[in-house]
Amino acid sequence: MADLNTYRVFFIKEKTEVTVKEGTTVLEAERIAGLSPDAPCGGAGKCGKCMVKINGAVEKACQTKITADTEVETLEKESEHRILVKGTERAVTFSPELEILDIEIPPCTVGENSSDWTRLCEAINSRRKKDIIFQPKLEILPAISRLIKEKNGKARAIVSGNQILDLKEQDGRPVLMAAFDIGTTTVAGYLLDGKTGEQLATASALNTQTEYGADVIMRANYSLEHGTEELSTCIRELLRKLIGTLCEAAKKSPEDIYQVSVVGNTCMHHLFLGIVPDSLVHAPYNPAISQGLMFPAEKFHLGIHPGGQLVALPVIAGFVGADTVACLLAVNLEEEKKMTLMIDIGTNGEIVLGNEKRRIACSTAAGPAFEGAKIACGMRGADGAIEHAHLVDGKLECKVIGGGRPAGICGSGLIDIIACLLDAGVIDESGKLLENPRVVQIDENTKKAYLLADPLESGDGKPVYLSQKDIREVQLAKGAIAAGIALLAEQMGITLEEVEQVYIAGAFGNYMDPAGACRIGMLPGVLKDRIIPVGNAAGEGAKLALLNKEELKRAERLARHTEFLELAALPEFQDQFVDELEFPEI
Structure with missing residues (x-):
């Protein structure tokens, strides 16, 4: 014990030690040690993802308090996560807000009363063929006289709008x-x-x-x-x-x-x-x-x-953010003539319906299930995750990321498994698991589940399964998305058949099988052949805002002129949501 009421916590694998106050949880100690633990439930003790080993016993880090000097063995976390960075690219003219200008600052002649800053601004304005009043920047002033003396006034100005970001020599250093x-x-x-x-x-x-x-x-x-x-x-x-x-x-x-x-x-x-x-x-x-x-x-x-x-970048509403604006920028919805549905399914689900004339956006609480949270064997897209499934002669066959044995289920696999079990008659339209040789009781807490892999078949010696509760979580998520789509169409005054194309953004949408999404009723079946994955459109939009100053202005227009529909405020939302909870019949 270092001091009264403080204790040493040593993390064995990381070879890191911290001193914490008595009563600090192991999860908090991990944060203090800079270990970035995984705690999807925020430390509420519900998800079971923050497990550690102390004195040979597996404990929840968020619920275990430090009452003595402790050695902690962190358990293996998901590794090599498959994070999508590529999106559908849209070519734009390279004309950024950030400008790199090679200029020549004239010296102040005898009898002249022009300040160094004034002559710098005049040199930049002459080069840009504009008359901008730049905000003075004291840090740059010493560089002006030095460059005039040492480089005959030849300088490189890095400019953005009415800001001079830097003044330096005309060297070979990059600007990034x-x-x-x-x-x-x-x-x-x-x-x-x-x-x-x-x-x-x-x-x-x-x-x-x-x-x-x-x-x-x-x-x-x-x-x-x-x-x-x-x-x-x-x-x-x-x-x-x-x-x-x-x-x-x-x-x-x-x-x-x-x-x-x-x-x-x-x-x-x-x-x-x-x-x-x-x-x-x-x-x-x-x-x-x-x-x-x-x-x-x-x-x-x-x-x-x-x-x-x-x-x-700007945001549209409380739960429709700058990432949605970036997606709209990437698919250029401001100039799109076709009636377009754009969905970004992440931990939150943002949906936009419209075209060049009108756009309406809404947000649904959709994502935790599809990100692996709140699912008993849920995990993110990493080695060991079931990413796809299909029926072969009535038998469920699963594809695992990395090709090894399954350790859990990621979002795209979750949709496929449920779609297959619906087709196989193992799950009915209400979401209930029916009698089947592989529908078993896992433990006293999980009374009914579809066993995907027993401990001998799995990658970590633990059973991999889809529980009845998991199915309910998916129904809540897909019901919210489907209700949002239906009500946006109603607000737009169109039928779903009139939607001409569907852009699915984000990693989940990129790996998701559209047929499976339609089979479980997350997306309308009539749109199955109109679905286009656009990858990380938010990342592409973030790049476009830097590459072209007009795209940055376009982002402002898109945010300002996209209407927001608050689903919870609609009297019909609850009824629509309840209707969408059931799975469609074949």
Whole structure:
């Protein structure tokens, strides 16, 4: 014992030791040690994903309190997660807000009374053929006289709007930009050349905020109780690490990055910026700020150039965020003539219906089940996850990521399994598991489940199964999405048959089998042949905002002119939702 009422906690595998106060949970100790534990339920003791081993016994880290010096063995976590970074690309003219200008600053002649700053601004305006009043930047002033003396005034100005970000020599150093899609579960990043727009590297990681809860409501509530600092700091540190990874891959320096764009749902957006999201968890569930933002990035400690800028795309509503705006940008819905349905199914489900004339958006609480949370054997897309399933001569056959034995079920596999069991008559339209040799009682808590792999058949010696409760979770998720689609069509004044194309964004949509999604009733069956996966459209939109200043303006228009439909406020929503809970008949 180090001091009275404090104890040492040693993490065996990581060879890391921290000192904590008595009563601290093991989960909190893991956070203090910087281990980024997985806790989808936010430490409520419900998900069983934060298991550790103490003195040979397996315990829930979130429920086990430190009362003595303790050695903790963290259990194997999902590795090599399959995080989607690629999306359907849309070619745009490279014309960024960030400009690289080679200029010549004339010296001040005898008898002249022109300041160094004035002559710098005149040189830039002459090069741009514009008359902009630049905001003075004291840090740049010493460089002006030095470049006039040492380089005859030849200089390179890095400019964005009415901001001069840097003034330096005309050297061979690159000028870079970076774009990030901050998802509730994963984060994807892209490094771009500021001179050509070329993509130099991509990187991704799990969102480290998952240790505070799997969904946005858990994280918002945590921030209301404890403040935003922990959640804001951990996501900013993750972006800093990803920037380092991107630059290492491209053999570049983070200090050459001058502009960073970020998109995410409204809660992720607010938490990254350090805004308490209290307005998101209380009626009428509105954002604290919705317009696009551009300000100095230095306060976010991303490790880029000290003069760099952060660009945060606008949001549409409390639960339709900048990631949806980025998706709309990527598929260019502002100029789309066809009636289009766009769905981004992540931990939250955002849906937009419309075209160039009119667009309506809504949000549904859809994602935790499809991200593996609240599912007994649920896991994210990693080695060992069942990703697809199909019937062969009436027998269920599963495809596992990595090709080995199954250890759990990811979202795309969850849909396929239920679709197959519906076709096989093992699940009825109400969602009830029927009598079958593989429908068994797993333990006293799981009374009825479909056994996919027994302990000898699985990859970790534990049974892999689909429980009755799991099926109910999927019904809730798919029912919310289906109800949202139906009510958007009604609000638009069209039938579902009139929807001409369906864009599915995000990793889940990319790997999901459209036939399975239609079979379980998540998507209308009439649209099965009109579904187009567009990958990480949010990431593509985040890049477009950097590559072309008109696309950045387009993002503002899309956010401002996309109507928001609050489903919970519609009297007919509950009836529609209940109707959509059942599975369709064959």
